Amino acid sequence: MVLELDHLSKRYGGTEALRDLTLHVPAGSVYGLLGPNGSGKTTTLGLALGVLNPTAGAVRWFGQALSAASKRRVGVLLETPNFYPYLSARQNLQVVAEVKRAPTSQLDEVLETVGLRNRQHDAFQGFSLGMKQRLALASTLLGQPEVLVLDEPTNGLDPQGIAEVRTLVQRLAAEGKTIILASHLLDEIEKVCTHVAVLQRGQLRAAGAVRDILTSADRVVLRPGPASSLQALREALAQLPWISDVQAEAEGRVSVVLDSAHDPAALNEALFRQGIVLAGLELRHRSLESQFLALTS
Amino acid sequence: MLFRAELRKLLPYRTVWILLALYAVLLAGFVGMSSGTVINGQALGNTLYAFPGVWGKLTYVASYFNLLLGILLIILIADEFQFRTFRQQVLNGASRAELVQSKMGVALGLTGYATLVVLGVGLFFGLTRGPEAAPGAITAELGAVGLYGVQALGYLSLAALLAFALRKSGLAIIAFLLYSWVVEPLVRSQVPDSLDRYFPGKLLGSLTPTPGQELLDTVAGPSGTLLPTQALPFALAYIALFWGLSYLLLRRDL
Structure with a gap:
């Protein structure tokens, strides 16, 4: 030392x-x-x-x-x-x-x-x-x-x-x-x-x-299309074992955390297979500030 | 190493040169003009510069200029706090004891300078204006200059202590002047004569007694001050004490 x-x-x-x-x-x-x-x-x-x-x-x-x-x-x-x-x-x-x-x-x-x-x-x-x-x-x-x-x-x-x-x-x-x-x-x-x-x-x-x-997972923000309800989206997400920490976001969106073996494309594909069509999918890098706040609060 | 660092700081510093020049010019000027002083209708004249008596008179006069040296040392020490360079030197691997030692080195350097100026001024006026000196007269009372050196170091040590304690040059200079001119005289006036003579200011002052003190004593009775040789060991003890306390003060957070 x-x-x-x-x-x-x-x-x-x-x-x-x-x-x-x-x-x-x-x-x-x-x-x-x-x-x-x-x-x-x-x-x-x-x-x-x-x-x-x-x-x-x-x-x-x-x-x-x-x-x-x-x-x-x-x-x-x-x-x-x-x-x-x-x-x-x-x-x-x-x-x-x-x-x-x-x-x-x-x-x-x-x-x-x-x-x-x-x-x-x-x-x-x-x-x-x-x-x-x-x-x-x-x-x-x-x-x-x-x-x-x-x-x-x-x-x-x-x-x-x-x-x-x-x-x-x-x-x-x-x-x-x-x-x-x-x-x-x-x-x-x-x-x-x-x-x-x-x-x-x-x-x-x-x-x-x-x-x-300092490194914690990024979140993926999902917006269901007009044909899919928020409820249906949530139920579909619950079927996927590699998804965690589902959180409601503003404007009827939902954010989730993926495990390291899966990427947003895999999530999109899995949801589509369950009949959910997304209108938006966005990868949100977790800000350093929010990590810091999480550590210190 | 640290003494060389001190030189590297001091030599390019204009404040140092100005105050050192001021000390020499004021002392030489004052001594040069003293012969014109009129007492009881008579000018003192050039007998003032006669060897060996010139040394006693000169060192008495020089004792008033110690304040300038003290102020310079206060500025140099307070600078280190203000610029946070004491802190940086400790970060860079100097010990606090070394920092105090290096400032003690500066005080010794200033003492050496003051002693040399007094020697130079005495020799100059004694040789150019005084009556012709008897053999051996020039060096006969040279010990007075040595005692002046100890006195200057004593005042410098007190100045250093105040600078280490207060860390700000303005405050420390005011404290230095107040102590010398007001605080100590006031306290001394309240204590019996037997203690009075051991106060630092009075004790250091007795290293360069007032010219003609013996004569005054026979007229007005003993003044209660110590003889220079009696005062010397106490002065050295004060110097050691002041630097010891300075070290203790520097052990605080920087």
């Missing part, structure tokens, strides 16, 4: 920001922390990395207690890009390299990776939010860490920047790095993560492989 969080809790005065969180991040995974704003993602990472002191619980990195040495094996972008506004991008990275004990020969490479090489001598305070975020990503790569912790890494980036960050994360994961990615965007987690933990109001709602947690 790269990171183990055991029964971690954090209380700020009367507010419980995190309650009894236990989470294990396996080596080589892209681990997503998913939750709405204020659900405890940043608090979890702050505790894991020692900038916040836990009210209870333990943190272990690489099987050992958190230490300065173990943190140098981890590249971190937590919440906001934190740099000296009066220093240039390059000067800021030089400071980071000193703290991480990373060779300054890596500066050009990481600046190139995030596309800031042309702006490296400009002061950080003149950067746009997207450029600040890129610089923060560059700093996480210094010292070639085995693990990257990225908290909302696409914050402030334009669509091209978002795509670039996703590609970068996937490339780093392919190189064997473990990546811990916090996001409130389901789409982001689903596209790049292998594992996910869902947090809500400081509590863990679900954790496991993305395919187990």
Whole structure:
């Protein structure tokens, strides 16, 4: 395990920001922390990395207690890009390299990776939010860490920047790095993560492989033709063992879930054989938002 | 490593250069103009710059400019909270003890700078304006400059403690000035003289005594301040205490 969080809790005065969180991040995974704003993602990472002191619980990195040495094996972008506004991008990275004990020969490479090489001598305070975020990503790569912790890494980036960050994360994961990615965007987690933990109001709602947690079946929406009644349609559906979760929809329609061995064409054919003619058949992808709501409600 | 990181932060920072220049220019300017001061109808004149007495007078004057150095250190520490760079450095693998040590390094650097400026100003005015020095007179009371260095470090340590405690430069600067000018004098006025002399401000002040203090003492009776050499171990203890407390304060959430 790269990171183990055991029964971690954090209380700020009367507010419980995190309650009894236990989470294990396996080596080589892209681990997503998913939750709405204020659900405890940043608090979890702050505790894991020692900038916040836990009210209870333990943190272990690489099987050992958190230490300065173990943190140098981890590249971190937590919440906001934190740099000296009066220093240039390059000067800021030089400071980071000193703290991480990373060779300054890596500066050009990481600046190139995030596309800031042309702006490296400009002061950080003149950067746009997207450029600040890129610089923060560059700093996480210094010292070639085995693990990257990225908290909302696409914050402030334009669509091209978002795509670039996703590609970068996937490339780093392919190189064997473990990546811990916090996001409130389901789409982001689903596209790049292998594992996910869902947090809500400081509590863990679900954790496991993305395919187990986030993928749930699409629904097929059926509209009976003028010759077939809704009642007849329902009765016909009840005859099919590979159909489940029949639900009434607006405008006299019905939605169902198919098992993985059958597709909408098979359903259409089966119904026609029972004398039901459909006026409409539509595959509705279950929205990520509705999956998330199902997980957290 | 971390000291080099400090240098990388400080050297391009204009605020640092402005405050350092201000310290040197104000001190040299004040000392340069002092000879024109008229007391009892007579200008003090260039005897003011005579070795070795110039060191005692100069370090007494310089003690008033410690505030500038303190304000600079407060800004540098509060910046790290404001920019959230202390937090980032801990994320990047620095320990909290290292962060405090690196700021202690900055305080030592500022102390070294202040001591060198005092030495330079003393030598410049002593050699160019003072009467010709007797052999050995130039170095005779140089210890006063060393004591001034400890005093400057003491004020810097207090400034650092306030910055670590309050985390905001405006607040910490106000607290620093209020403590030095109002709070400590008020509290001291309420405690017996035997305790009064051990308060940090008074104790650090006694490292650079008022010129002619001995004369004043014979006229007005002993002032109750410690001699510089008596104050020295207490000053060093305060410095250690202030940095120790700073470390404890930095262990809070970042």
